[in-house]
Amino acid sequence: MKTILKYEGSFEGLLSSVFYVYEHKLKEVSIIKEEHYEPNFFDHSITILSEPKKAKGVWQGLSKKISPKAKTKLYKAFLSETLNIENTILYYIRKGLSASVSIENDFTDSEILHIEKTVKKVDREKHRMDAFVRFQLTKDGIYFATIEPDFDVLPLNTSHFKSRYADQRWLIYDIKRNYGIFYDLLNVQTITLELSKDIHRGDKASLYFTYEEIEFQKLWFNYFNSSNIGSRKNIKLHIKHIPKRYWKFLTEKKN
Amino acid sequence: MDFKRINEKLEILADAAKYDVSCSSSGSNRKNTNKGLGNSNGMGICHSYTEDGRCVSLLKILLTNHCIFDCAYCVTRKSNDIKRAAFKVQEVVDLTINFYRRNYIEGLFLSSGIFKNADYTMERLIAVAKKLRQEENFNGYIHLKSIPGASDELMREAGLYADRLSVNIEIPTEKGLKLLAPEKDRKDFIKPMEKVKNEIIQYKNEKKLLKKVPIYAPAGQSTQMIVGASGETDAEIMYTSAYFYKSFNLKRVYYSGYVPISNDSRLPTIGSAVPILRENRLYQTDWLLRLYGFDVRELLNKEHPNLESDIDPKLSWALRNLDQFPIDVNKADMRMLLRVPGLGLKSVNKIIKARRYRKLNWEHLKSIGASLNRAKYFIVCDSTIFETKDRTSAQLKSIILSNSSSKFSATLSNQLSLFDNPNTLSA
Numbered sequence: 001m002k003t004i005l006k007y008e009g010s011f012e013g014l015l016s017s018v019f020y021v022y023e024h025k026l027k028e029v030s031i032i033k034e035e036h037y038e039p040n041f042f043d044h045s046i047t048i049l050s051e052p053k054k055a056k057g058v059w060q061g062l063s064k065k066i067s068p069k070a071k072t073k074l075y076k077a078f079l080s081e082t083l084n085i086e087n088t089i090l091y092y093i094r095k096g097l098s099a100s101v102s103i104e105n106d107f108t109d110s111e112i113l114h115i116e117k118t119v120k121k122v123d124r125e126k127h128r129m130d131a132f133v134r135f136q137l138t139k140d141g142i143y144f145a146t147i148e149p150d151f152d153v154l155p156l157n158t159s160h161f162k163s164r165y166a167d168q169r170w171l172i173y174d175i176k177r178n179y180g181i182f183y184d185l186l187n188v189q190t191i192t193l194e195l196s197k198d199i200h201r202g203d204k205a206s207l208y209f210t211y212e213e214i215e216f217q218k219l220w221f222n223y224f225n226s227s228n229i230g231s232r233k234n235i236k237l238h239i240k241h242i243p244k245r246y247w248k249f250l251t252e253k254k255n
Numbered sequence: 256m257d258f259k260r261i262n263e264k265l266e267i268l269a270d271a272a273k274y275d276v277s278c279s280s281s282g283s284n285r286k287n288t289n290k291g292l293g294n295s296n297g298m299g300i301c302h303s304y305t306e307d308g309r310c311v312s313l314l315k316i317l318l319t320n321h322c323i324f325d326c327a328y329c330v331t332r333k334s335n336d337i338k339r340a341a342f343k344v345q346e347v348v349d350l351t352i353n354f355y356r357r358n359y360i361e362g363l364f365l366s367s368g369i370f371k372n373a374d375y376t377m378e379r380l381i382a383v384a385k386k387l388r389q390e391e392n393f394n395g396y397i398h399l400k401s402i403p404g405a406s407d408e409l410m411r412e413a414g415l416y417a418d419r420l421s422v423n424i425e426i427p428t429e430k431g432l433k434l435l436a437p438e439k440d441r442k443d444f445i446k447p448m449e450k451v452k453n454e455i456i457q458y459k460n461e462k463k464l465l466k467k468v469p470i471y472a473p474a475g476q477s478t479q480m481i482v483g484a485s486g487e488t489d490a491e492i493m494y495t496s497a498y499f500y501k502s503f504n505l506k507r508v509y510y511s512g513y514v515p516i517s518n519d520s521r522l523p524t525i526g527s528a529v530p531i532l533r534e535n536r537l538y539q540t541d542w543l544l545r546l547y548g549f550d551v552r553e554l555l556n557k558e559h560p561n562l563e564s565d566i567d568p569k570l571s572w573a574l575r576n577l578d579q580f581p582i583d584v585n586k587a588d589m590r591m592l593l594r595v596p597g598l599g600l601k602s603v604n605k606i607i608k609a610r611r612y613r614k615l616n617w618e619h620l621k622s623i624g625a626s627l628n629r630a631k632y633f634i635v636c637d638s639t640i641f642e643t644k645d646r647t648s649a650q651l652k653s654i655i656l657s658n659s660s661s662k663f664s665a666t667l668s669n670q671l672s673l674f675d676n677p678n679t680l681s682a
Contacts, residue, residue: 107622
């Protein structure tokens with residue numbers, strides 16, 4: 001009989017589940033986010049509570065056999081939120097801990113290759129957010145941006161924005177996952193907000209943003225259009241680089 | 256700030272700067288010091304893409320489009336009847352800072368028409384960069400144009416503030432330059448490039464010995480050539496390119512398909528197509544030279560003065576050198592793997608790592624990401640099934656072409672006829 005471990009969705013929760021697998025020497029096991037769980041007649045399910053101590057223990061324990069680089073890969077794969085990624089991560093950990101040589105470059109193993117490919121997708125999305133964030137200066141002096149990334153990449157963006165925009169207060173908010181990161185000139189913290197519904201409406205912009213802000217947006221919009229070479233038009237390539245789902249956040253692509 | 260006036264200037268001076276194709280913001284190593292604004296280390300970021308599919312990474316503008324020169328291929332040439340404008344130093348600084356703070360850009364790419372003389376122009380460009388660095392504590396990316404003929408002292412100063420410097424040689428051959436820009440001399444382009452090269456070498460040497468040396472143009476130098484304006488062959492372009500890479504340690508050479516902007520009889524007429532496919536083949540060749548270990552003479556020579564347009568230059572080389580294939584992916588060295596059509600840098604890297612675990616077969620290669628529809632004719636692997644037929648290169652070429660579709664298939668038929676028409680290319 002297979003054991004299903006349900007966890008609340010955090011990385012700590014996943015690592016606590018891994019702890020449980022080792023503690024109870026489970027062979028037939030599957031880890032799943034609670035929200036995705038559908039009761040099943042044959043399997044036996046357990047709810048795992050997230051325990052920081054156990055999670056930390058697992059994370060440090062991995063270092064015996066798994067390199068820091070590969071550990072980062074596991075974390076990034078987790079952020080993909082792909083269904084069933086937990087079990088690929090568990091497979092990787094089990095194989096990595098039991099092997100006598102490093103397994104990290106064995107791309108002939110389809111699950112290891114799957115981690116590799118998932119990480120590539122997450123990295124691309126993280127990079128896109130570094131690129132596509134568009135700050136708008138609010139009347140209370142905060143550079144504010146909203147995003148809606150395909151994966152939960154915001155934690156990966158923190159250090160980039162912190163070291164780049166060290167002298168301005170900024171807030172990047174993931175409206176899909178309803179949390180953001182806020183920099184107050186000293187530290188970056190994770191916050192949750194009630195955002196006004198009309199904050200994205202062009203006709204309401206002057207309620208929230210400064211006059212200069214709106215003028216700079218126009219300048220940027222016009223600059224963007226002036227730098228295009230009409231006789232080289234290539235919309236297919238354009239959309240490949242900036243898929244349409246990001247347009248609503250891009251000052252230069254909004255009407 | 257008078258936003259209306261700035262907007263007019265911005266439209267004119269961005270439009271005039273857009274033919275400079277470089278928009279790279281990578282390769283620098285400037286950290287954000289003392290809680291200032293910005294940094295530029297490692298990878299560049301493309302913040303947007305224009306509708307022509309090009310990266311927008313920097314605020315790319317001219318300081319002014321007033322110019323004392325009359326180069327036929329250039330849109331800001333003296334005799335062209337266009338709107339002229341000029342930014343003040345402070346206006347460029349304000350635009351850069353405000354765009355940067357909103358995460359629109361990685362930094363500034365500042366070029367200029369030449370007003371009064373070379374040094375006067377270069378001084379103004381430096382003034383912008385200096386102000387950004389010293390007054391605004393700006394650590395983002397700055398790319399300045401080296402003005403042909405600028406003095407050594409100014410080039411030395413420019414490198415202290417800029418991450419990258421570039422001089423566009425524009426016309427690949429000296430005879431082309433004489434025809435299209437008779438007032439200009441190749442030597443004027445080379446002089447600032449030489450100075451910057453020597454300063455970079457000196458900086459690197461001093462850095463080995465001393466702790467604190469002011470950084471100098473950390474992202475190096477680049478240049479650009481216009482393709483299809485003066486009737487040059489691909490070999491002429493790429494030999495010039497190889498010469499500049501070697502002699503001046505350039506980071507990049509850019510190739511810009513000539514966009515017709517003039518009715519001058521020396522040039523392709525307005526309305527003729529931009530040679531986008533040819534430009535693409537030249538870039539592929541450039542990549543083979545810089546990253547794949549090819550020598551330019553292997554790809555272009557007396558017998559083959561032009562690249563084939565229907566297949567890429569690596570495949571073209573492989574078909575001319577069938578005696579070197581097939582190779583065994585489980586044994587071949589990196590140099591040879593990189594020469595296999597259908598294997599790129601990333602797949603070669605994965606192959607080399609993965610084959611330590613076990614011998615690779617077709618399935619493995621496919622999931623790693625190799626393009627087997629091309630590669631399979633040039634390799635063997637851990638499998639008893641492989642291409643055994645002895646085919647001539649012409650046969651192979653037609654098989655590969657019929658099994659793949661080029662993203663250029665539409666342009667290909669157009670441009671082939673363009674290449675066949677002697678009037679469009681020989682100016």
